[in-house]
Amino acid sequence: MSLTAQLSQLIIRSRPDHAARQQAREGVQDFLAVSWPVLNRQVPDSGLPLLKTLYRDGGPASRALLLGYAAHALDYDDFHADFRGHPSVVILPALLAWAAEKRAFDAARFLDAFIIGVEMAGRLGLAITQSHYTLGYHNTASLGTLAAAAALARFSGADVHQTAVLLGIAATEASGLRAQFGSAVKPLHAGFAAERAVRAAQLALAGFDGQPTSVLESFLSLGSADRAQPEALLDFWGAPWRIVTPGLEFKPFATCxxxxxxxxxxxxxxxxxxxxxxxxxxxxxxxxxxxxxxxxxxxxxxxxxxxxxxxxxxxxxxxxxxxxxxxxxxxxxxxxxxxxxxxxxxxxxxxxxxxxxxxxxxxxxxxxxxxxxxxxxxxxxxxxxxxxxxATPVDVAGKLRAALADEQALLACSALRDNEDLRRLAQALTAAL
Structure with a gap:
């Protein structure tokens, strides 16, 4: 069985545990804390209004792009050491845009898909090695496209073949360069990655023809200058879950x-x-x-x-x-x-x-x-x-309260306790666009 086929099976069949879901909920709250100030114009940002004039079709791919940009615009979002990038600002915009479009408000499935996305992000970082980043790639953009694609495969109910094709389409689109750091294109990288993941999911689920094998392997080899360790994608998957160990790192400051x-x-x-x-x-x-x-x-x-x-x-x-x-x-x-x-x-x-x-x-x-x-x-x-x-805890709840001071209804649904919370959260965020 090919690497992609084995990975596809893990993506759609593995079962996250309670501890992973609790960490996922905190990740959603931090995402909301760092995106809402931009969406609600609490801080100066000229990029989002301009993007909204260019991506105004209201489709899930455009919504994912706008949410990804907004969440990464302040550089206040979470980080993952294995991934060497920012997973939530790519994975969650894709999932939220998909949920709003399909009216797929299954909170348990959503959290599991987020966990799968973070698992994929961390394992991609290990598999492609540190050389990917040192070569000049922005992992959030390049590897993030595949992480969000994996999350969408799980959330959408794709089968093994569809997931393999989806990953291949995402891999052939994945890119993003660190040379853009210090410009508005850096946060746009998160939006691009989320958008590409949604497009890849749409194509794969519609039956568009794509290679189900070898594409991911090629991406790892080229993106690491032949230093890749592809076995890191599969070994000990979910044991422990990457969202738990090493876990999401929440930022105390809105800087790199x-x-x-x-x-x-x-x-x-x-x-x-x-x-x-x-x-x-x-x-x-x-x-x-x-x-x-x-x-x-x-x-x-x-x-x-x-x-x-x-x-x-x-x-x-x-x-x-x-x-x-x-x-x-x-x-x-x-x-x-x-x-x-x-x-x-x-x-x-x-x-x-x-x-x-x-x-x-x-x-x-x-x-x-x-x-x-x-x-x-x-x-x-x-x-x-x-x-x-x-080792110094970050007060995610405090970040969230500061961001949502006048939005008590949004604060109440941020914990994703049930399907209604997911519906309200997804609709509130996409409506802000």
């Missing part, structure tokens, strides 16, 4: 996840300082940030030209945290950068730690060590590892 441990290390220095924040700022001569070689591959912007690019700048993030003690969403929104932050960011230099293993070998070992060198020769230093950041 590759900046978070630097931000937290900076906050710890600021909190330890005995004087006032103003005294600390005036005492700083220069600032350095160390990390494993290649550890700044995502946070690559050194001198951001706007708030969107600032999300990917270690310099700007460190400076913002020193000044305000937090990363304010307003400083990372569309428009000009904050000149006070930029002035302090100019004092930050990057110093890769050549003694540490390269980030590409194991991103889980990533760290940031921030050092403030003061005018009097004092050095204030703090190291923060990725694992320490992950």
């Amino acid at each position: 996840a590759g900046t978070h441990s630097a931000a937290e290390a900076t906050r710890e220095i600021r909190q330890r300082w005995a004087g006032s924040p103003e005294e600390l700022l005036s005492a700083i001569d220069r600032i350095s940030v160390a990390f494993p070689p290649g550890g700044d591959i995502a946070a690559s912007v050194r001198q951001p030209k706007n708030g969107i690019e600032a999300r990917f700048s270690l310099e700007y993030v460190i400076a913002a945290m020193l000044i305000y003690g937090d990363l304010r969403m307003a400083d990372f929104a569309e428009g000009e950068v904050n000149p006070q932050i930029m002035a302090l960011a100019a004092k930050v230099t990057r110093q890769p730690d050549e003694g540490a293993p390269p980030d590409a070998i194991n991103p889980a070992l990533r760290f940031h060590e921030v050092t403030l060198l003061l005018h009097d020769g004092t050095a204030l230093r703090q190291r923060r590892t990725r694992q320490q950041s992950l």
Whole structure:
């Protein structure tokens, strides 16, 4: 039996457990927390209104694209370490658009499909190896297309052959480049992936002819420069479920996840300082940030030209945290950068730690060590590892309450306790488009 056929059987026949469904519910709530501020125009965003003029047919593929863009627009959405990307902002828009179009409001089936999608996302990341990302691909866009396609295969009730064809169609469309980071195309990648998954599902379920074997294998080989480990797609599927272990990582800040441990290390220095924040700022001569070689591959912007690019700048993030003690969403929104932050960011230099293993070998070992060198020769230093950041809980319920302050009905249905909750959620989100 081919790799694709075996994978297709797992997608449509495996049975997620209660723990996985609970994690899926929290993922849905975080998705709602990060998408609603854009959908409801609570934060500045010029991309969604423009996209709505271009994708106005009201079909499920266009709705998936718009929801995917909105959910990723703030860069506040969840992350998955095995996937090295953002799974929910691709998988959930495709599922929600499909549910609204087909009036398929089966909450249990929806949650299981989401879990299958995250499983596929994580396993694709392992199978294609870190080389896919280092080659320049944006995993959310490329691998995300296949993850959402797998979720739709499960949710739609596709059979093994239809699922195999669906995956092949999705694989032949999957793409997305990191070169777009810092622009509105980066969040649009999530929309493109969700849209492509919906189109692939429509074609496969309509009986459109496609190769049921070898396409996925070809995608893995080409996308990894022949370093793929395809067996990782199948081995120990669902044991444990990837949505549970390593699980979805929810963001405390609306910036690139590759900046978070630097931000937290900076906050710890600021909190330890005995004087006032103003005294600390005036005492700083220069600032350095160390990390494993290649550890700044995502946070690559050194001198951001706007708030969107600032999300990917270690310099700007460190400076913002020193000044305000937090990363304010307003400083990372569309428009000009904050000149006070930029002035302090100019004092930050990057110093890769050549003694540490390269980030590409194991991103889980990533760290940031921030050092403030003061005018009097004092050095204030703090190291923060990725694992320490992950061990600090993120208040998803708080994120959701802040986003839905005036939307109590939407808040009430966010837990997807039953089919009616799914109906109300899917219809509210698609209506916002």
